[in-house]
Amino acid sequence: MTRKIQLECLRYNPETDAEPVYRTYEVPFTDDMSVLQGLQYIKDHLDGSLTFRWSCRMAICGSCGAMLNGEPSLSCENFLRDYYPGPLRVEPLNNFPIMRDLAIDQSDFLRKLESVKPWLMPAADPGKEPHRQTPAQLADYYQYSQCINCLLCYAACPQYGLNESFTGPAALALLHRYNADSRDGGAGERMKLVNAEEGVWGCTLVSYCSEVCPKGVDPARAVNQNKVNSTKDYFLRFLAR
C-alpha cells in the first residue's frame, strides 16, 4: 500500500542563500521504505538539487546521519512508516557547519580523530608469534571498535555544541578503544589529550551520545572511565614528584 508523507528538508545553498530555509516535499512511500529512500525519491523525482550523503544503505558506512524530527539518526535505518502521518523534519546534523543542504562539514571531527592517534602502538614486539588476546581482553575494548564515525554522538552532545574545542564522544571513545587494548602501549601519549581542558573533563555526563549511537557504542562510558584514569594519572604524577 502506498501512502504519502511530507518531508520538510532544511535547504542551504552556499552560493545563493544567506541562511537555510525549509522546503516541503510530498513523498509517496511503501512500508519498506527508509527515510534515505524518501530523500532519494525527492532527488530522483521532485528536486534534483537536494544534497545529502549516503553510501551503504545498511548502517555500516555512517554517511547518512541527519536530524529526524530533532533526533540524531541514520536516515537509512529509520523507516518513513514510523513517522506517518508526518510531517517529518529532516535537518543536517546539529553542531556542525552546514556545507550544503543536509551535508555537513566534518573537518573538525577528522582533525580530532587524528589527534587521538587511533591506531595500535604495539606495547611489545610479539616477534613472529601472533599477538594473542583472551576473550576478556577483547571484551575490554570491543564495543568501542564498532564506531562508524557517523557523528550522531556529536550532534547529540550539547557540550560540543556549546564549545567546539571539546574533543567529543566518538574521538574519546576511539581513544579509549586503543588505550583499553592489551596489545597497545600508547596510553602515555594519549593521556595528555585525556587530561587536557578539551579532553574528558569537558563532558558533563548528559549521556545522550550513548543513547543515539546506532552501533551500540557507549561513548559516555569511555569518557567517564577516563575521568577515573585521568584522576589516577594526576595523583600518581603528584606522588612521583
Added chain:
Amino acid sequence: MIKTYRRPVTGAWWQHNPFYRWYMLRELSCVFITAYALILLVGLYRLTQGAQAFEGWTAALGAPVALAFHAVALVLVIYHSWTWFKVMPKTLPFVPVPDRGIVALGVSATLIASVVLWILVL
C-alpha cells in the same frame, strides 16, 4: 575556503528534547540540594549557640514554606541520586555484573542506609 553556515545554539537548546529536559532537571536539582545543605549547616551553627537558638531553628523548619521547600528538595534528591546510580556503571572498570545489577546494588544500599538512619533518629 568553503563557505558554510553554522546554526546558532540558543539558550533554549534543551527545551525541545525530553532527554535534555531531564538532564537540565538533574543539573537544577543541585541548587535545591545546596540550599538544603546550607539550611542544615545553619542548624549546626544554631546548635553551637545553645538550646534556645536550636529550638528557634527547628521551629522555623515547621513553617509551611520550609515544609514545601523540603518536600520539593526530597523529590529532587531522590531523582538526582537515581540519575547518579544510573551512570555509576559507566564510571566503573569492567565487572562481570550487568549494568542493571550495579544500579540495583547502589539503590538498595541507599535504601538500607536510609532506613537504618531513620530508625536511629527515631
